[in-house]
Amino acid sequence: MVNKKEYTVRFLPFEIEVEVERGASLLDTIRQVNLPMKTSCGGVGTCGECNVKILSGTVSENAAKGLPTDIISQGFVLACQTLIEDNLSVQLPHFDEQTIQSVTDSDYFIQNKDNISGVYEVNPIVRKISLKLDPPSLENNYSDLKRLEIKLDDKLGPMEWTCAFSVLQKLAQIVRQDPDKVDCILSSAGLEKTIIDVVPTSLEKKVLGIACDIGTSTVALHLVDLMDGNILSTASSFNQQIKCGEDVISRINYARKPERQKELHTLIIKTINHLIHKATENADLSYSDIYYGSFSGNTTMIHLLLDLDPRYIREDPYSPTFNLVPIVLAENLDLDMNIEARIFCAPAVGSYVGGDITAGILSTPMLKNAEDISLLIDAGTNGELVIGNKDWMMTCACSAGPAFEGSGIQCGMPASDGAIESVKLNREKQFEFQTINDSKPKGLCGSGLVDLLSELYIHGFIDRSGKFISNNTKGLLKDTEEGLAFLILHGKDTFWGHDLVITENEIASLIRTKGAIFSACQLLIKNIGIDFNNIASVYIAGGFGRHLNVENAIRIGLLPDLDRNKFHYVGNSSLLGALLVLLSDKNREKIESLIDKMTYLELNTEPRYMNEYTGALFLPHTELELFPTVKDMFVKKIQ
């Protein structure tokens, strides 16, 4: 008997649709399409973690059994308790794109526009020129193209312009509509000098561009008016590829079959097109007016964007297909932009230090002078580090893992609505929390987890190896199926109505992540033969969020123990770098010449890395001397 697929379930924000039989479990369906969904009870309705929001369609009352009434009234149910008996539209709340923060943070950039490595000016490669053509006559019956080019030369000086085929095909008609007033849209991408559109001036055609950062977890873009450089709209969402694996390594593994490589390519294109539509609709503009896209992303993301086989990225000797990416037509990628839109992708230094980093450097002051040495730490799903100055740079990447982005940690979540972004233990040894939007707590984002780890350590709930000091935890330890867990917050005080806890295994995972990042820093400074104190500035980009408490990050050994004033949170430097390139071709030149002065240290094959890493698996580190202020704190305590 063939079971009839009766209902369609649509998952947002991923736009994934699946056909299911009557009575199928919603949790099973979510797993079937590989969407991430936590459950610690194994799907029996007790942990209350598999919350989803039903946007349309009817489910039985039982589906929400045990959830707090205010949650139920918002449309939430437990996926494990929901049997499908209708067409459903389902929102996965942890991926609610309306509330993603940090991916479009630009406070630092806005305050420091004049002190960044890139040039902040509006001079993009795509521009609009208004011309007044002579109408054709028997005395001047030059071709339409020739009459256009003569006026272009008058305006811009003699230059050899070529004409896109699509323009040639409509030229005769456009120049006869109102020959007096024709707008030419020109691209000077790379070596080309091309007329990419002609429109009647009366149309007041917008010339738009997008700057887009493709993160492994999140994708963000700015829609920009290329005539004045203004950001018209901003959109961000989760990378729909998440269902194929959470980090770059799992994506590369997933892509081993050609049809799966194509699937990943299609998913990122769908994600970007979704954002393009969101941004243009917000601004009441048409996506066909987007003539230029500036993209940044790690090397794997850009390979998948371009539908290139990423397998060699993770095979010794880790050689990617490109460093500099040639200009590509948006049409070749099925991106919803003008058919002649040009795509620039920020160049990669190597397989694990990509265009997100090279673009990111532009939006920091790292290249501003030759004396001071700066360090850039971009900790997203992967961790990348750059050290250097105007004249030289060294870079490496480490598999930090997405623990600080909330992945693999029950109480973790992305920096979205309801995320605890800072944690403090007060004098009464009670936790005080601050959540995004002051909402009822749903979980902890990166900066919250850093704080939690630091507070647990400093207040003696865990030892230097991250194990619970059970005689110190005052009844806050619970025995769960995942082992001993520390109770952070009672269910009654949380949005979902279930306890927020953290296990020893999860603490170990956070320590591994911070250890990976710190030991990579350490290897970098040893390689160039300096000491941490020689570093003048540390720029922190990426997933931790703007509320990262530097003091706590140092206490757990994530960041080096330097003068706190040296640390600057720069937000999504990759997106800002892409924006700089979009706005001025000087930044493209800068970024392209940058990769020649960057030395790439491959940690995959660096035996010393494992030594450094092992040392960093303590709080703050096996060598306490590396963290004098943390050491002092304990000495003071003992005194």
Next chain:
Amino acid sequence: MVNKKEYTVRFLPFEIEVEVERGASLLDTIRQVNLPMKTSCGGVGTCGECNVKILSGTVSENAAKGLPTDIISQGFVLACQTLIEDNLSVQLPHFDEQTIQSVTDSDYFIQNKDNISGVYEVNPIVRKISLKLDPPSLENNYSDLKRLEIKLDDKLGPMEWTCAFSVLQKLAQIVRQDPDKVDCILSSAGLEKTIIDVVPTSLEKKVLGIACDIGTSTVALHLVDLMDGNILSTASSFNQQIKCGEDVISRINYARKPERQKELHTLIIKTINHLIHKATENADLSYSDIYYGSFSGNTTMIHLLLDLDPRYIREDPYSPTFNLVPIVLAENLDLDMNIEARIFCAPAVGSYVGGDITAGILSTPMLKNAEDISLLIDAGTNGELVIGNKDWMMTCACSAGPAFEGSGIQCGMPASDGAIESVKLNREKQFEFQTINDSKPKGLCGSGLVDLLSELYIHGFIDRSGKFISNNTKGLLKDTEEGLAFLILHGKDTFWGHDLVITENEIASLIRTKGAIFSACQLLIKNIGIDFNNIASVYIAGGFGRHLNVENAIRIGLLPDLDRNKFHYVGNSSLLGALLVLLSDKNREKIESLIDKMTYLELNTEPRYMNEYTGALFLPHTELELFPTVKDMFVKKIQ
């Protein structure tokens, strides 16, 4: 009642298929699809002109009624007598592409390679470079593209190459197959420097190009090895657009609806693809190895090739879309070539003097020196003329009409198998004929018609206005439905078994054609203020065929009365010019700078042209002084 379309009839060489009802007339079907087919009896089976060859399918015996048995045995039937009762494949014999001559004539070129305006050298914009890459290693884990570019720089000097998107997509795989030996195919078309293919050296990949002349009636191409410049194969056929009109004006009219413009575009692409397949199959090569196409053709043909609206070509002030055509990708035109193949189209001087002429000049010595003035006459379906030298040129076009190509003349035919290419009246006042391939006569091609007109005139069968001198025609006049007709050849001596005749109306049509060409010549020399005797050389290109008898052409007033040694038949100069551009980019530069020194005289709006034309509607001309040798001949006769 809806009649069922039961059978499919396929017409060759046009590859046109049509579904018809049982019992439909084949002649009606041919007319339905607009294919040209002569009948002078109106389709009642008496004139015997509507011969077609049945290549497959069965027709009744009656269909061949009255045809000579040797013709029947070759499969010929009369279309008007054929009722369709089977699926048929039908060859239209006048369009038998196997036998088209003259469109690929290159004798003059081969003998004068060193004395032409173009450069004869093998240095095309597309070339293959063999590289030995360093395999990726941990010490040299540059990207694949970077390692390739380093070796390219080693070989060619530092240059900024970009990489086609399709190449990027296969690069990783190709450079890992045999990294030691990779062949790069490079294009330096226009401003670009692009890697358009990478292949393992072991593949011994051919790098092919095509040179193609798109005539209004015929299309011809050479398949060329771009590594050594050798012509590997040549193919020609009729332009499938013929069914939409015989000359450029009727094609432009046909194209007024967008779907019909698209139809004409598709027909020329089908014609070219058919020739590409023919040429590559002949040479046992793959069309995907064709990386470069150099095209020439009149302005209307190139507009239709590029799917551009041609309407403005025939609307005052006759302004085409382009003079110089930007490089176009073959893929955009659906041409069967490599997906990265580049297309160059020879530039047009104006709406009626196109790339066929600018290319044609390259294959003559016209630009060789600044002293001598030369005249180029290209008489195809349209007539174009160029006068000038290295420093200046003036050009114009006249609607000569396709009379000398056999169109609109019952006894006329293209220069293919069985065409009478020369005619002479011997002392016994009997015609002597020479046919192509010494076949039994089927009709007269251009050179045969020139001879016929001259002989009729010189021997007093017609007067100076082209009217029969009936007391002189010795029983050779027949009264036909088309009026009085002169019997050229008895049916018993012809291939088709029916008489070859010419009517007064047809003679008038030939006189109009020769008059149009001569009066355009006259206007040109008057415009530049010289005399015919100042012309040092006359180059004759196009449809007349290599057997054009210059003496006879002068006697009828088609060519000016100059020293016979000044005349040179240059063959299909347009095709040869396209070949020169294919082989060397210097010729592209030459041809592109050429159009700036050409003055275009628009005859459509030139009142003096009508005066000159009227004077030229006599044999040889109203002003007999313009043709002193012809005048002398008559003076001698009278004496």
